[in-house]
Amino acid sequence: MNTRLTPQEREQLYSLIREKLELxxxxxxxxxxxxxxxxxxxxxxxxxxxxxxxAIELGFQVNLGFEAIPQVETVEDIERLICESREQYAARAS
Structure with a gap:
């Protein structure tokens, strides 16, 4: 079970945050x-x-759904949601 993003994925996430939040x-x-x-x-x-x-859903090929919106407080929350979505997909695929 991989609950962390790789350094490259984390930088991709940070880049999306800067771009989509117009920072x-x-x-x-x-x-x-x-x-x-x-x-x-x-x-x-x-x-x-x-x-x-x-953009995160498209970039990371995950399904976060509308329920993700209130769960996001920190960047770490977004990372957790990405990893949880991947785990759910892996569980369904096996």
Missing amino acids: SGEECPEEIENSTMVRELPGVDSMKLFRLLG
Whole structure:
């Protein structure tokens, strides 16, 4: 059971967060980390969060569903949701 993303996948996740939440310029945190509170990032609103989760589904080929939205507080929560979705798919496939 793999409950962590690889370093490359983690960087992909951080890149999607910067892109979909439109984080750039001076107000963007220099470093996004697992403990970063997603909803407290500059300019985050429900539509940006929704677009982010959609991009994560496509980029990581997972199904998070609408129930993921209230579960996301930190970047680590997103990573956990990705890994849980992969585990559920693996369980159904076996």
